Amino acid sequence: MAKASQRMTTTTRRRASLTTFLPLLAGIGLGLLIGWLAPVQRFTTGFDRLHPDYKADYVVMVGNAYLLDGDWPTAEARLIALDVVNLPAYVGGLTERYIAEGRNVNDIRGLVSLSVALGYTSPVMEPYLPARVPGG
Amino acid sequence: MVTRHVRRPRTSRTFPFGALLLGVVGLTVGLGYAWFVNPVEYVDVEPAQLADEEQRTYLILVSLGYASDGDLSRARQRLAAMGLDDDPGAALAEVADEAATLGLADTSVRALTNLALALGGEPELAMPFAGTLAGPPALPPSPVPGTVFAPTVAPSATPTPPPATPTPPAEGTITPSPTPSGNRYVLADQASFCDADVTPGLLIVSVQDANGDGVPGVEIVAKWEGGQDSFFTGLKPEQGPGYADFVMMEGLSYSVEIVEDGDTESRVVSDLQTGLCTPEDSTEAHLQGYRLLFRQTR
Numbered sequence: 001m002a003k004a005s006q007r008m009t010t011t012t013r014r015r016a017s018l019t020t021f022l023p024l025l026a027g028i029g030l031g032l033l034i035g036w037l038a039p040v041q042r043f044t045t046g047f048d049r050l051h052p053d054y055k056a057d058y059v060v061m062v063g064n065a066y067l068l069d070g071d072w073p074t075a076e077a078r079l080i081a082l083d084v085v086n087l088p089a090y091v092g093g094l095t096e097r098y099i100a101e102g103r104n105v106n107d108i109r110g111l112v113s114l115s116v117a118l119g120y121t122s123p124v125m126e127p128y129l130p131a132r133v134p135g136g
Numbered sequence: 137m138v139t140r141h142v143r144r145p146r147t148s149r150t151f152p153f154g155a156l157l158l159g160v161v162g163l164t165v166g167l168g169y170a171w172f173v174n175p176v177e178y179v180d181v182e183p184a185q186l187a188d189e190e191q192r193t194y195l196i197l198v199s200l201g202y203a204s205d206g207d208l209s210r211a212r213q214r215l216a217a218m219g220l221d222d223d224p225g226a227a228l229a230e231v232a233d234e235a236a237t238l239g240l241a242d243t244s245v246r247a248l249t250n251l252a253l254a255l256g257g258e259p260e261l262a263m264p265f266a267g268t269l270a271g272p273p274a275l276p277p278s279p280v281p282g283t284v285f286a287p288t289v290a291p292s293a294t295p296t297p298p299p300a301t302p303t304p305p306a307e308g309t310i311t312p313s314p315t316p317s318g319n320r321y322v323l324a325d326q327a328s329f330c331d332a333d334v335t336p337g338l339l340i341v342s343v344q345d346a347n348g349d350g351v352p353g354v355e356i357v358a359k360w361e362g363g364q365d366s367f368f369t370g371l372k373p374e375q376g377p378g379y380a381d382f383v384m385m386e387g388l389s390y391s392v393e394i395v396e397d398g399d400t401e402s403r404v405v406s407d408l409q410t411g412l413c414t415p416e417d418s419t420e421a422h423l424q425g426y427r428l429l430f431r432q433t434r
Contacts, residue, residue: 019155020154022155023155023159024159027160027161027165027166028166029162030162030166031162031163031165031167031169031170032169034166035166035167035169035170036170036176044187045186046186047190049178049179049181049186050181051181051182054181054182057214058194058197060201061197061200062197064200064203064205065197068200068243069200069241069243074241078193078197081190081193106204106205110204
């Protein structure tokens with residue numbers, strides 16, 4: 001009689017833990033599945049996550065905008081959003097690559113302006129440098 | 137002692153609220169972990185996957201890029217990367233209106249409006265911003281000591297690519313207007329054109345010196361009933377240093393003046409009527425444009 005009662009208690013406990021943990025585990029599993037398949041990250045992705053090609057094009061556009069409006073604080077903030085470790089070297093390197101590849105002159109001028117503003121200049125940029133004011 | 141086990145019939149078993157509650161708790165824990173503790177991190181994304189705010193900034197940059205190089209196909213490609221390959225004009229018009237409402241920088245609103253118009257969009261609130269980006273020619277400040285930017289177009293080491301937008305005038309009258317005496321510039325040519333590939337209602341102004349070379353930094357004022365706007369040559373270096381353009385609105389009559397030594401009264405050409413026309417290679421009506429050429433007198 002006592003044995004039967006003990007067996008019943010064990011069975012009840014097992015059943016109780018099953019009914020407790022099974023739904024919990026199933027819920028966690030489902031949550032992970034949904035969370036990783038439908039991530040919220042998509043809605044918070046910044047420019048630092050862009051593909052390198054798009055990053056380069058982004059910098060070109062920032063250069064174009066800078067040529068148009070001359071607004072350096074805005075241009076700088078847009079570049080910083082890329083979260084590049086060494087921004088002058090990155091923009092300068094991109095500028096030199098564009099010059100070497102003979103890309104669009106307007107794009108190169110914008111990039112050179114950004115490079116100069118960031119304090120990065122090199123001899124290949126010389127032809128694209130904005131004109132100097134006499135005595136300047 | 138007799139123990140009686142009374143089994144309830146299955147049908148009367150209560151709903152497992154406890155299990156459901158635990159399931160919901162588990163789901164919450166799982167979602168919380170997957171979204172906030174250990175979220176999926178995207179790398180090498182396309183512009184279409186950027187956050188909303190970044191997408192707006194990207195759109196402004198695409199518009200400014202178009203304002204800078206006038207390359208519509210390139211702007212289209214950039215917009216396609218943002219997933220805006222289906223009617224990008226309408227999407228841009230919406231953003232331009234929003235930008236106008238939010239009071240963003242004039243340059244950004246103008247750029248968005250112009251690109252929206254070029255892509256067939258119809259901005260409403262932002263429409264007054266349509267036209268060439270006004271302001272001095274490229275004058276980026278120089279945070280680096282020793283480098284001073286001058287309002288001239290920098291020399292180019294490589295050949296400038298051919299202009300993307302302008303096409304030869306297809307039709308219209310070439311009737312140079314009489315120029316008031318004392319002006320340094322005379323109207324050398326005037327023509328209307330109808331081209332589906334060109335921004336509707338585009339007014340193209342070329343300013344040349346006596347040798348026929350483009351002159352940058354010349355201020356031009358377009359006036360219409362109830363308004364006026366000024367724009368400058370040389371803001372689109374790839375089109376030539378003496379190039380400037382302005383987008384006219386349908387149904388208005390414009391006069392165009394060149395400002396010389398601050399004199400805004402030197403009217404040069406008037407009665408530029410904007411009307412619809414049908415381009416040769418299209419069946420859809422298009423807003424005609426004008427091309428004006430001013431040349432400096434010796």
